Amino acid sequence: MKAITLDSKSPSKLSLTQVQERVLEFGEVKVSIRAAALNHRDEWCRKGLYPNIQDGIILGSDGAGVVEEVGDGVDLAWVGKEVIINPAINWGQDQKAQSKEFEILGMPRNGTLAEKAIVPADRLVLKPEHLSFEEAAALPLAGxxxxxxxxxxxxxxxxxxxxxxxxxxxxxxxxxxxxxxxxxxxxxxxxxxxxxxxxxxxxxxxxxxxxxxxxxxxxxxxxxxxxxxxxxxxxxxxxxxxxxxxxxxxxxxxxxxxxxxxxxxxxxxxxxxxxxxxTTMGSDQDFEEMVQFVKEQEIKPLIDQVFPFTDCDKAFDRMKDGKQLGKIVLVP
CATH class of the missing domain: 3.40.50.720 (NAD(P)-binding Rossmann-like Domain)
Structure with a gap:
C-alpha cells in the first residue's frame, strides 16, 4: 500500500513509498483511509523535534475511512462502517491527566497517512453523517x-x-x-x-x-x-x-x-x-463527547486545502509556513 513515511535521508524528509501490510492482531481493525489531516506534530516529526523519532514510520494522527477488516475479538458489525479514528492511545482511566503509557498515533507507531491504517478497535467512532471524509479527517487531534x-x-x-x-x-x-x-x-x-x-x-x-x-x-x-x-x-x-x-x-x-x-x-x-x-489532547470520554457535540451542533471543520498524497511535500511545506486557515487534508 502507498504510505507517507519519515525519511531523514530525503531532501524533504518524507517518502511516498510502498509499505507491506501486516496481519491484524487481536482486537485490531484495518481502516481503508479516505482522508487524513496534518497537525503541527507531523511537521515537528519531519524536523526531528519530536520524541522517539524513527525513520520509516507512517506519519499522521488524523484519519477517517471505512473499516475493511477486523481481527479476532472484534465485532464483525464494524466491517463497512464509516469511522473516525481517535489518535489518543493509552490515555488511561484518570480523566484528570494522561497515563505514562500515553502516545499519539503517527509516531512512534504507524499513523494515518497511508491507504490503510491498523488501529485498536476501541479507537473507532462512527463518522457523523453531516461530515464528508475530508471534514471528518480534520476533526480528531485538534478537535x-x-x-x-x-x-x-x-x-x-x-x-x-x-x-x-x-x-x-x-x-x-x-x-x-x-x-x-x-x-x-x-x-x-x-x-x-x-x-x-x-x-x-x-x-x-x-x-x-x-x-x-x-x-x-x-x-x-x-x-x-x-x-x-x-x-x-x-x-x-x-x-x-x-x-x-x-x-x-x-x-x-x-x-x-x-x-x-x-x-x-x-x-x-x-x-x-x-x-x-x-491541557493537551483528551481522554476517550472527551473524544466521544466531542464527536457527539459536533454531531448535534452540525459543526463543519474549516478545510484549508486538500492535497493528494503525491503532493505531500507541498502539504507539509504549507503547514511549516503557517499559511493555512483551517486544516490541511491529504487523500490517497
Whole structure:
C-alpha cells in the first residue's frame, strides 16, 4: 500500500513509498483511509523535534475511512462502517491527566497517512453523517484538544466572553466554532488580516492583531473583560493575556509556540483570583463527547486545502509556513 513515511535521508524528509501490510492482531481493525489531516506534530516529526523519532514510520494522527477488516475479538458489525479514528492511545482511566503509557498515533507507531491504517478497535467512532471524509479527517487531534480545553478545563458557559488566540490554526478554529455553538460571545486574535476577516465573518464579536503592542488594551476596551482565554502561544506575551481577563477568569493553554514564559505577573494572578491551566489532547470520554457535540451542533471543520498524497511535500511545506486557515487534508 502507498504510505507517507519519515525519511531523514530525503531532501524533504518524507517518502511516498510502498509499505507491506501486516496481519491484524487481536482486537485490531484495518481502516481503508479516505482522508487524513496534518497537525503541527507531523511537521515537528519531519524536523526531528519530536520524541522517539524513527525513520520509516507512517506519519499522521488524523484519519477517517471505512473499516475493511477486523481481527479476532472484534465485532464483525464494524466491517463497512464509516469511522473516525481517535489518535489518543493509552490515555488511561484518570480523566484528570494522561497515563505514562500515553502516545499519539503517527509516531512512534504507524499513523494515518497511508491507504490503510491498523488501529485498536476501541479507537473507532462512527463518522457523523453531516461530515464528508475530508471534514471528518480534520476533526480528531485538534478537535479533541479544543474540546477538552474549552469544556473540561474551561467550563465555558452560555453568555461568557471567550478569547481564542491564534485564530486560523487547527485547535484554535475548533475552539472558536465550539465556543460559538455553546452560546459564548467569542473574540479572536491573529496577526493575519485575512484570518481576522474570516473570524469576523464567522461571528466574532471583535478581532485583534496580537502583533500590535497595545492589542491587550484594545481587547479590554472592546470586550469589557474576558472570562475565558484559550491560548497556544505562551511565551513573553503571556502577561498581556492576564491583563485582558476579568477577575475570576480562566486561561487555558495547550501549547508554547512562543516558548516558555520568562516572567509571570504573580500579583495579577492571585489578586484577581485567576486560574491558569495547561491541557493537551483528551481522554476517550472527551473524544466521544466531542464527536457527539459536533454531531448535534452540525459543526463543519474549516478545510484549508486538500492535497493528494503525491503532493505531500507541498502539504507539509504549507503547514511549516503557517499559511493555512483551517486544516490541511491529504487523500490517497
Amino acid at each position: 479533541l484538544t479544543a474540546y477538552r480545553a474549552l469544556f473540561y478545563h474551561g467550563q465555558v458557559k452560555h453568555g461568557e466572553k471567550v478569547l481564542i488566540t491564534g485564530f486560523g490554526g487547527g485547535v484554535a478554529q475548533f475552539a472558536f466554532q465550539y465556543a460559538l455553538a455553546a452560546g459564548a460571545e467569542v473574540f479572536a486574535s491573529s496577526s493575519s488580516k485575512e484570518k481576522r476577516s474570516v473570524a469576523t465573518k464567522l461571528g466574532a464579536e471583535d478581532v485583534f492583531d496580537y502583533s500590535e503592542k497595545d492589542w491587550a488594551e484594545k481587547a479590554l476596551k472592546s470586550s469589557g473583560g474576558i472570562d475565558l482565554i484559550i491560548d497556544s502561544a505562551a511565551g513573553n506575551t503571556f502577561n498581556d493575556l492576564l491583563q485582558v481577563l476579568n477577575p475570576g477568569g480562566r486561561l487555558i493553554f495547550y501549547g508554547a509556540t512562543r516558548g516558555n514564559i520568562s516572567e509571570l505577573n504573580a500579583r495579577k494572578i492571585f489578586w484577581n483570583q485567576l486560574k491558569i491551566q495547561g
